[in-house]
Amino acid sequence: MSHTQDLSRLIQNRSDEFISISDDIWGFAESRFQEFRSFERQAAYMEQQGFRVKRGIAGEDTAFTAEYGSGKPVIALLGEYDALSGLSQKADEPCRCPLQEGGDGHGCGHNLLGTASLAAAVALKEYMAEKNLPGTIRYYGCPAEENAGGKAFLVRDGAFADCDIAITWHPGWMNQVTPSGSLANFRVFYTFHGKSAHAAGAPHLGRSALDGVEIMDVGVNYMREHMIDEARIHYAIINTGGTAPNVVQSEAQVLYAIRAPKVTQVKELFERVNDCARGAALITGTTVDIRQVAAYSDYHANDVISEKLGEHMKELLPIGYTDEELEYAKKFQEVITDLDKANLKDTAKKLCGKDSGKVLEKPLFDFLVEKNLGGGKGSTDVGDVSWVVPTGQFNAVTWCAGTPGHAWQVVAQGKGPVAHKGMLFAAKVMAATAYDFLTDPDLVEQAKKAWLEDLDGETYPNALPADAKPEIW
Numbered sequence: 150m151s152h153t154q155d156l157s158r159l160i161q162n163r164s165d166e167f168i169s170i171s172d173d174i175w176g177f178a179e180s181r182f183q184e185f186r187s188f189e190r191q192a193a194y195m196e197q198q199g200f201r202v203k204r205g206i207a208g209e210d211t212a213f214t215a216e217y218g219s220g221k222p223v224i225a226l227l228g229e230y231d232a233l234s235g236l237s238q239k240a241d242e243p244c245r246c247p248l249q250e251g252g253d254g255h256g257c258g259h260n261l262l263g264t265a266s267l268a269a270a271v272a273l274k275e276y277m278a279e280k281n282l283p284g285t286i287r288y289y290g291c292p293a294e295e296n297a298g299g300k301a302f303l304v305r306d307g308a309f310a311d312c313d314i315a316i317t318w319h320p321g322w323m324n325q326v327t328p329s330g331s332l333a334n335f336r337v338f339y340t341f342h343g344k345s346a347h348a349a350g351a352p353h354l355g356r357s358a359l360d361g362v363e364i365m366d367v368g369v370n371y372m373r374e375h376m377i378d379e380a381r382i383h384y385a386i387i388n389t390g391g392t393a394p395n396v397v398q399s400e401a402q403v404l405y406a407i408r409a410p411k412v413t414q415v416k417e418l419f420e421r422v423n424d425c426a427r428g429a430a431l432i433t434g435t436t437v438d439i440r441q442v443a444a445y446s447d448y449h450a451n452d453v454i455s456e457k458l459g460e461h462m463k464e465l466l467p468i469g470y471t472d473e474e475l476e477y478a479k480k481f482q483e484v485i486t487d488l489d490k491a492n493l494k495d496t497a498k499k500l501c502g503k504d505s506g507k508v509l510e511k512p513l514f515d516f517l518v519e520k521n522l523g524g525g526k527g528s529t530d531v532g533d534v535s536w537v538v539p540t541g542q543f544n545a546v547t548w549c550a551g552t553p554g555h556a557w558q559v560v561a562q563g564k565g566p567v568a569h570k571g572m573l574f575a576a577k578v579m580a581a582t583a584y585d586f587l588t589d590p591d592l593v594e595q596a597k598k599a600w601l602e603d604l605d606g607e608t609y610p611n612a613l614p615a616d617a618k619p620e621i622w
């Protein structure tokens with residue numbers, strides 16, 4: 150039997166335990182740096198399994214590592230477990246119905262993400278013990294991937310300093326190795342301070358902080374015409390200064406996300422957005438505080454790890470679905486918007502050309518996508534890890550084709566049968582790939598060589614301000 154089959158069997162034997170961990174985390178639905186129950190569910194389980202567990206890393210109370218073995222190589226398996234604000238949703242319901250009004254939900258599938266990486270580590274530990282293999286495997290429980298870039302703080306603190314290889318995945322609706330190219334991303338708060346006054350009685354005595362925010366946003370929206378096409382800038386007004394139009398707002402706040410392919414490009418845009426803020430303050434007679442709270446770096450896929458991930462995905466595909474599972478997926482595909490349906494059709498065409506109609510007959514894409522559609526336009530803090538350790542990442546099918554990201558449909562399918570199958574498949578791919586590197590020093594060297602060539606002399610562009618720390622904001 151191949152090691153892929155052996156490790157798959159070990160994962161399948163414990164599938165009930167892994168499904169239960171993932172479903173519990175789905176239920177906890179804790180967002181950035183508040184993942185106390187999710188983190189403890191995993192950390193306690195890993196302790197029970199005989200891993201050396203270290204709770205709290207780099208000032209992140211909900212980060213932990215679980216390690217087994219000793220010596221080189223050190224293989225890192227990266228997991229996440231944070232949810233998204235406001236996405237509470239009942240499981241298995243193909244309509245928008247929150248479980249708890251205004252509550253959080255797993256709209257990015259991180260309940261599955263963290264659990265599959267943990268499952269891979271557990272299976273590897275059993276296998277290493279059985280075969281008496283040297284080397285170290287280390288599961289990283291990484292908090293706050295969404296909105297705070299938790300891994301950037303871990304990298305800054307040297308948590309990956311002794312790692313040789315890092316492996317992770319992300320839930321989705323395609324099975325594919327993730328190419329390079331997620332966007333670097335800064336999160337910045339702009340807080341305007343003005344002067345309150347009676348808006349009708351004495352408006353000349355007031356200075357509106359909300360005006361500051363609005364003029365800044367208008368300035369940035371004009372700026373869009375004069376920036377690189379690949380850049381993305383978006384904002385949310387966090388504090389409007391109150392609900393009374395007859396009071397001049399003395400304080401207002403807007404949160405920006407500034408993205409571009411490279412950190413250097415984001416830095417440049419950040420300075421220009423800052424100028425828009427300062428200009429708006431000048432115009433409105435207010436002042437503005439600028440506070441950057443998070444930074445994500447762009448992702449560099451390691452070719453050697455990617456190749457191995459692709460091999461094992463091929464080996465383990467198709468996942469195979471029952472009629473009930475296909476029916477389950479279909480009822481979710483029916484409720485995506487017409488825009489999402491058009492996007493699905495478009496993607497199928499890019500992937501399969503003339504055969505796209507055939508692929509679309511089934512609601513689940515149960516095959517390996519080998520065509521490189523380019524890196525996603527989102528951001529991931531796995532990018533930061535990829536600058537300091539050769540890193541490989543892939544996507545696995547956990548929900549129906551066409552499911553929009555960060556949406557209630559993801560939450561609804563998050564503990565369904567398709568999600569569970571995808572999670573176990575991902576665990577198997579990661580375990581088999583980690584084994585390759587654990588047992589072949591030449592392969593580790595090849596990955597390092599490819600990594601250095603790819604970085605081409607550049608070093609980690611740590612973009613976090615020196616005083617930024619993990620915080621709940």
Ligand SMILES: [Zn+2]
Binds near residue numbers: 256257295555
């Ligand atoms: Zn996400």
Ligand SMILES: [Zn+2]
Binds near residue numbers: 258259294
């Ligand atoms: Zn995610």
